[in-house]
Structure formats: C-alpha cells, structure tokens
Amino acid sequence: MSDLQKAWAKNRLGTMPAETWEEEETDSVPEMSEHFDDDSSSASSASSASSTGTIIPSPSQNLFARPQGVPRGRTFHPIPWTTYFERELFLHDETSPQSPRTHAYLTSPVGQGPLFVMHHGGGSSGLSFAVVGDQIRKRLPSAGVFSLDARGHGSTTIPEGQTVDLSLETLAADLFTAIQLTRREMKWAELPPIILVGHSMGGAVVTELARSGRLGNAVLGYAVLDVVEGSAIDALQHMHTYLSTRPTGFQTLETGIEWHTRSRTIRNSISARTSVPSLLSLEEKSGDTRPWKWRTDLAATKPYWENWFVGLSGKFLAARGGKLLLLAGTDRLDTELTIGQMQGKYNLQVFPEAGHFIHEDLPEKTAISLVDFYRRNDRSALVLPPKVSELLRRGEKV
Known part of the structure; x- marks a missing residue:
C-alpha cells in the first residue's frame, strides 16, 4: 500500500x-x-x-x-463432472449387440422424489445439464437428475463399423432403453416420477418419447427448451453459415472454453467450463497447432435435421402429460403453438436475456421453472376422495 x-x-x-x-x-x-x-x-x-x-x-x-x-x-479452467453428479454410467443392452454403449450421468432421487431426465441438443453432451441439475437439487433436494450423451455425442459409442443413426425414432428409442437400463442398474423397484427435459434436438426427442407412451404413467410431463417447429426449420438454411464460422479446433481445452464464452455461444462461464470439455477430444497430429477437435461433426448430421423438427409442434401439443415450453424470445413461436398457447394447452415462459442455450445461460432461472413445473404436475400431492366401495366397507354412510 x-x-x-x-x-x-x-x-x-x-x-x-x-x-x-x-x-x-x-x-x-x-x-x-x-x-x-x-x-x-x-x-x-x-x-x-x-x-x-x-x-x-x-x-x-x-x-x-x-x-x-x-x-x-x-x-477458463475445466470443472469436472464429479462436481455435479454422483456417478457416471455406461449402459448397454446385452440382448441387442448393435445397440450403443450409452454414457450417462446420474444423481439418484431420494425417497419418492422425481427424476429429471435430460436430453441435450445436437453437438452438445449430457454435461449441458450439469449446472441446471445442481440448481434443481438445491431447490428440490429429493430430485434426481439423469443426463445422457446421445449416440455420436460425448462418450457414447456404437459398435465399430456401424453408421451413426441420428434419426428421431432411434434417438427416442435410445433414451427409453437408457432409462430402463438405469432402473435395472440402480435396482429400482419401479421408475420414479419422471419429468422429461430436452433442448433443441433433445426437445424433439423427449416429445417423441412422451408421445409414444412407452414410459406409461411414470411421465408427469415434459419440457422443451428453445425449439419449435417453424423457427427451427427456418434456421436450418443458416446452419452451414454458422458452422463455417466455428473454429475447426483449439490449442487447448481452455481456449475452447474461452471461444464459447467470448462468442456468447454459452453466456455463463461456469456452464461453459463444465460442458465444453466434453465436446472436444485430443487428436494429436504432427504440425497441428489446434489438436482439440469437435467430437461431433454437426455438418454430417444434416440428413436428419428435418426429421427432428417436422411435425414437432403437433406432437408437442398432442402428447399426454404436462407441457412446458421455455424460449429465448416470443418470435420463435409458430402459428400452431401460438394458438395452443392461447388455448392454455401448455405453459410458456420466455427468457429474453438468454441465448439458445437457455439452461446453460440461466441455470438458476431454468431450474426454478422446472421445479415449479414438477410441483404443478406432482400427483402425489393430490388427495382423492375415497371410493364408494371403500366407504361401504368401513360402514360409513354414502
């Protein structure tokens, strides 16, 4: 001094x-x-x-x-997944040799607590939901969080020589199988109450699974983050322009994290430090000054883009269960969803201060919305009147 x-x-x-x-x-x-x-x-x-x-x-x-x-x-120092999850799982259906070896992160629910099942968007990984999952548990300590890497993403692998199938039906089947394998792995007598949460491509996946009804009454509701059919399809024509602006690689993990925050792709540095390392892998080649490459080639997923989003709005409105749509702007609503919102068919919340990665940019606000959504759809809080047969059995007047 x-x-x-x-x-x-x-x-x-x-x-x-x-x-x-x-x-x-x-x-x-x-x-x-x-x-x-x-x-x-x-x-x-x-x-x-x-x-x-x-x-x-x-x-x-x-x-x-x-x-x-x-x-x-x-x-820009990476934050390990152990900061947010209890364990990682490698799930494989032994009865189907061609099925992927799905990598997932899990924090188990406590008692009768719900399980938030998360599915990331194209090019992301299960750690996209790490920080928001932590925020959910701060507000609802009994909640569990399950977040997987889709095939072709993160640490999930497929049998050697097999083509990466990223069709909507395949991704929804993978998610269903992963949930069932987790139940078996964790020796749960039955599935806990489930809230499905999907971002972008993942929003289409959880909507498809909810519409199929394969999880039965275990699903309380589903939440879709920043994707609707109309705007998603409109945005596809600009995808090549966006991809051409991305670096092909990075010198270090730290520079990869820095690019995501400086470009405002992810606006929360804690989220970026947690999720970005799982998006990159080290490919050391002589003379390459940027050895950290993208794990997922987004350009190669082009054949599936329309398959993910065409018909999404109708499916979202038609599937059974509570419905929540979180958007970064009301301009993203298409006609079908605008009418559905006016008819009160789903809950809508808009975060104009966020970018496309709402749950990473604003993990606390997103967690509050998801916990409130669960509480509104929690059936265990319902007290139903006794049946007439039960009253007669007890000798009471009807």
Whole structure:
C-alpha cells in the first residue's frame, strides 16, 4: 500500500484500529470458488461493481482489493463432472449387440422424489445439464437428475463399423432403453416420477418419447427448451453459415472454453467450463497447432435435421402429460403453438436475456421453472376422495 493510500485511509477511518485496515500489501485477487454462478452476461462483460473497484474495509480482506465478482486466474479452467453428479454410467443392452454403449450421468432421487431426465441438443453432451441439475437439487433436494450423451455425442459409442443413426425414432428409442437400463442398474423397484427435459434436438426427442407412451404413467410431463417447429426449420438454411464460422479446433481445452464464452455461444462461464470439455477430444497430429477437435461433426448430421423438427409442434401439443415450453424470445413461436398457447394447452415462459442455450445461460432461472413445473404436475400431492366401495366397507354412510 502506498503512503498516499495509507494517509487517505487514516483520514477516512481515523477511529478504526490500525490492524483493521493495514493489511499486507499485495496485488493478487483471491481465487473464486469453483461454484461461483455468474449471470448470463458475465461471460462477456464485468459488472459495474467489479469494474469500479469498490472499496470494502474489512478485517478479513485487503482494503483496496476489488470485490470478488468475476473469477480471475483460472477463469477458463475445466470443472469436472464429479462436481455435479454422483456417478457416471455406461449402459448397454446385452440382448441387442448393435445397440450403443450409452454414457450417462446420474444423481439418484431420494425417497419418492422425481427424476429429471435430460436430453441435450445436437453437438452438445449430457454435461449441458450439469449446472441446471445442481440448481434443481438445491431447490428440490429429493430430485434426481439423469443426463445422457446421445449416440455420436460425448462418450457414447456404437459398435465399430456401424453408421451413426441420428434419426428421431432411434434417438427416442435410445433414451427409453437408457432409462430402463438405469432402473435395472440402480435396482429400482419401479421408475420414479419422471419429468422429461430436452433442448433443441433433445426437445424433439423427449416429445417423441412422451408421445409414444412407452414410459406409461411414470411421465408427469415434459419440457422443451428453445425449439419449435417453424423457427427451427427456418434456421436450418443458416446452419452451414454458422458452422463455417466455428473454429475447426483449439490449442487447448481452455481456449475452447474461452471461444464459447467470448462468442456468447454459452453466456455463463461456469456452464461453459463444465460442458465444453466434453465436446472436444485430443487428436494429436504432427504440425497441428489446434489438436482439440469437435467430437461431433454437426455438418454430417444434416440428413436428419428435418426429421427432428417436422411435425414437432403437433406432437408437442398432442402428447399426454404436462407441457412446458421455455424460449429465448416470443418470435420463435409458430402459428400452431401460438394458438395452443392461447388455448392454455401448455405453459410458456420466455427468457429474453438468454441465448439458445437457455439452461446453460440461466441455470438458476431454468431450474426454478422446472421445479415449479414438477410441483404443478406432482400427483402425489393430490388427495382423492375415497371410493364408494371403500366407504361401504368401513360402514360409513354414502
């Protein structure tokens, strides 16, 4: 601390004991906790408080240290999946040799708590839902979270020599099988109450599974994040332009995370530090200065794009169970969903401050919406009147 700073502080804090403010001089900023949860805009710009260096006299911190707003030093350091999930699973149906070896993350529900089953969008992975799953459990400690890597994504693998089939029907069947294999793996007597949650491509997958009815009464409802049929199909013509702007690789994992936050693809640095490492794999080749490559070739998924989204709005409205649609803007609504919303056929919530990855940009707000959605559809909270036969058996008047 300079003599000028000490003189200024003594003048302002004249009656304060010297040991309160005369700390050891240092230029370092304390490292933030790994669990710091910034808001949707912190990835691209600091808050007004952190940028002005507000002075906060305290016995426990330097008088002239900046407030601990934006994490410094290891901002782009990856956060491991163990921070958010109890275990990882590798699920394979032994009766079907051609089925994938599905990689998934799980935190089991407690007691009669619900299981939030998550399905990511194209090019993402199961860790896309890590931070929002953690936020769900903070508000509903009995809840479980199951999030898988779809075939062709993350650490899920298919038999060697087999073509990656990303058709909607195949992805929905994979999700159903993974849920059943998890039930067997965890030795659950029956499936817990399920809330299906899907982002983008995953929204089409969970809608398809809900419409099929294969999970029976276990499904309380399903939530679709930032995808509707009309706008999705319109956006497909711009996909090649978007893909051409992406780097083909990165020097390190940290630079990959930094690109996602700087480009505002993911606007929450904690989410990016958690999910981005699972999107990249190291492919070391002589002379390649960017050895970290994309695990999923999004351009190669083009043959399935229309299959994912055509008819999505009708399926979403027709399937049984509670329905929730979370969007980043009302302009994304197509005609069919606009009419359905006016008729009260589903719940709609809009987060205009988020980008396409709503659940990663705003994990806390998304978690609040999902927990509220579960509570509105929780059948265990219903108290049904006794049946007439039960009243007669007890000798009561009808």
